[in-house]
Amino acid sequence: MLNTKDIRNIAIVAHVDHGKTSLVDQLLRQADALTRRESTQRLVMDCNAQEQERGITILSKVTAIDWKGVRINIIDTPGHADFGGEVERVIDMANAVLVIVDAVEGPMPQTRFVAQKAINKGLKLLVAVNKVDRPEAQPEKAIDQLYDLFVTLGADCEQLDFPAVSCSAKEAFAYDAFGEVNTENGMTPLLDMLVNNVASPTVMDEKEPVIQIHQLDYSEYLGLIGIGRVISGSFHRGQKVAVNAPGEDARFCQIKEVYHQQGLSRVAVDYGVAGDIIALTGISDIAISDIVTSRGNHVELEALEIDTPTVSVKFSVNDSPFSGQEGKVLQSRELAERLYLEASHNVSLHVTEAEEAGVYEVSGRGELHLGVLIESMRREGYEFSVSRPTILMKSDAGETQEPYEKCYVDCANEFMGKVIEEMAYRKAQFEHSQPLDNSHQRLLFLGPKRGLLGIRHTLLSLTEGSASIHKEDVGYGKKIVGDIGCRREGVLVSNGIGKALIYSLSSLQERGRLMINHGDQVYQGQIIGAASNDTDLWVNCRQGKNLVRMWRTVADKNYAMKAIMNFSLEQALTWINSDELIEVTPKAIRLRKAMYSY
Incomplete structure (x- = not known):
């Protein structure tokens, strides 16, 4: 052993x-x-x-x-x-x-x-x-x-x-x-x-088996898997144990298997010994900070800190005219089961049922954290809609507070003015700068997370892709009044269903930046581009050229398309406004207006 x-x-x-x-x-x-x-x-x-x-x-x-x-x-x-x-x-x-x-x-x-x-x-x-x-x-x-x-x-x-x-x-x-x-x-x-x-692990003197769960994993065949370092004693297959959760009565169960890592493989072992990091199966409702020990043994350990979510989005079934054409999993019940399954082992993720029927609020640490979940679900065949992220506030002594972040921006000197101007618009305060070399600076800003959502994509655009952006959570501070970080441009919205044609698109691209190409299917209420001003425009992108039986003395116009906007999932999450949704399917990501009768 x-x-x-x-x-x-x-x-x-x-x-x-x-x-x-x-x-x-x-x-x-x-x-x-x-x-x-x-x-x-x-x-x-x-x-x-x-x-x-x-x-x-x-x-x-x-x-x-x-x-x-x-x-x-x-x-x-x-x-x-x-x-x-x-x-x-x-x-x-x-x-x-x-x-x-x-x-x-x-x-x-x-x-x-x-x-x-x-x-x-x-x-x-x-x-x-x-x-x-x-x-x-x-x-x-x-x-x-x-x-x-x-x-x-x-x-x-x-x-x-x-x-x-x-x-x-x-x-x-x-x-x-x-x-x-x-x-x-x-x-x-x-x-x-x-x-x-490095010294060998420190273990408790007692011989009773004790382990605290630090990490969770999930397997379709084994269920929830608890991972932790054995503090004392040893664990083996079939052992009868007690699970002590902070503030709850002990639960009794039996360990099915004990594993430890060997290279990349999880290998079943006869004994998980003190000091080793092992995985336990057979405890269906195991959670972070749970203490697994022998029955009758009482051990108190400090609960582990789990980061509280700061950002939430709403998941709902896809109700657009294209619903069911690309995804295999569409029902609200199956959507809820998948979200609750993810929350069972992803402890930084919280899932609650919203007031609206069939809508679920999912909270996480940031847009990337939530984007990874959304991308995983669309690859599994799910089809659903997602709202713009909202920041979770908290109340302290009657005062509403919101999460703040430090943002480090490494950029060339020529882009410093643009970066500082954009961060000021998002209510981020300039702290100081540090020269990296003769032509680059590291700028430090402190601002509300509400304003810094999606800042990476914006700053990369302003600096021609040369900036390096890093963010760090710093806790909560006083809430800033007003809307921060919202999109400053309107959108082009399709006024009907059908196929987008280049005859219409070539003229519409003069009013903004398009997100669709010739031949793409669109529906009424779908966002097809960003407008040049701050007003939403309902446009017809399906109109074709009228064909008439007459000779023309001049050649037809050559209809050329400019490059279209391509958003990643995280960019789309922070680009849309509160009255818009992202339609997520296994084959496409579309943007649309939330409240509109089709």
């Missing part, structure tokens, strides 16, 4: 695109933890289709490798702020945190967020400076900046005495950051650092 002293639990954290998943990928290959089929894939930890397409980690995952007789449980965490709740929960299962920083960019906003969590919990800090193979890399500067950041965040002397390696996940090498450059040993120096500098 596995010995607790031979276990290391390590969480890997970093800012978006600093190479967490790529680095874990190389560690798995170095330790020969992948099967022959898995070894042919890139970024094997991003197994979700949307993770591969978006190039980000959405769900935190646990993998494990064996290195020199030691089992290393590695927790890969998301780097995007919308999935920060995943980081906060799973970091409690670790005894140390490996902070990865880009050798070119240095510490970024999300680096600060996750490092603060690790320092507050007193975890051991380790550092890996990634992407040192890039010509402009400055690993020494990145380590100095990270040291200054740790000091600012209140790290103690032991945490500041961190070991560090320089590495390249792309080229698969690592070496001691404070020693000579040596790229011949692969990722061995990084693995040795994890084994030699």
Whole structure:
């Protein structure tokens, strides 16, 4: 049976695109933890289709490798702020945190967020400076900046005495950051650092089995799966246990199977021992913070913090004239079942029934968090409508408050005026600027989340795609009066049903920017473009050229179409107004007016 002293639990954290998943990928290959089929894939930890397409980690995952007789449980965490709740929960299962920083960019906003969590919990800090193979890399500067950041965040002397390696996940090498450059040993120096500098897990003295659930997963065959680190004792298949939830009476059940990770696979084991990170099945109503222990044993542990949702949208059945033509799942009952199933294991997501019949309010951490759910459902064949996101307020001592965010914008000097003007319109206050080089600045703004919805797409348009935008939640503040961040342009709305024709579209494109092409089917109330002014225009896009039996002395006009607007799901969510909806089907995303009789 596995010995607790031979276990290391390590969480890997970093800012978006600093190479967490790529680095874990190389560690798995170095330790020969992948099967022959898995070894042919890139970024094997991003197994979700949307993770591969978006190039980000959405769900935190646990993998494990064996290195020199030691089992290393590695927790890969998301780097995007919308999935920060995943980081906060799973970091409690670790005894140390490996902070990865880009050798070119240095510490970024999300680096600060996750490092603060690790320092507050007193975890051991380790550092890996990634992407040192890039010509402009400055690993020494990145380590100095990270040291200054740790000091600012209140790290103690032991945490500041961190070991560090320089590495390249792309080229698969690592070496001691404070020693000579040596790229011949692969990722061995990084693995040795994890084994030699991280202590084995601390466990309780008692022999009774105790585990607290930090993460949930779901399987069509096994149901809900509870994941956590064993605090004391051991768990085995068929064991009769008690589940203690904060403020509730104990529930009695039986464990069906015990699993732990081996590479990318979840493997059934005879015993889940103290200190190891395991998964339990058979507990149908298990939840985050639940304590699983033997019957008759009473244990009290501090409940885990779960990020409260700040943004909500309304899901409803699709009632447009094109309803049922592209999707397979249309009924309100099936829509509700799918949403409640998602909320059962995605604990940062809340689902409630709205006042309107057949409408469900879904709350999450941000537009990307909700966009991932919507995209997953449309790929599963669901067809539904979604409203514009609304911000969830809270009341404190009779005063209404709303969530605020810090927004970091890296842009060229020539675009600074446009960026500051746009942020001022959204009621975001300019805090300060920091020069990055002779031609670029990092601007910091503080503003209400209500105004910063969809800011990424807007700023990329203003800066010709060159800006880098990062946001960070900072809590609640005084609510600002008035509408903020609403669209400043009207829309072009189809006044009938039929096929859009180029004869009409060529003249309509002079009134705004179109979203449809020649031959697309449209219906009455569908939004087909953005107007040039702030007024909604109902237009006929189905009129064709009148054909008459007469000779013309001049050639017919050449009807040319300009480039059309293409919105991603997240862009559409924040572009529409409160009186509009997004029609989501497996084949299309359409915008339409909400209240209109077809």
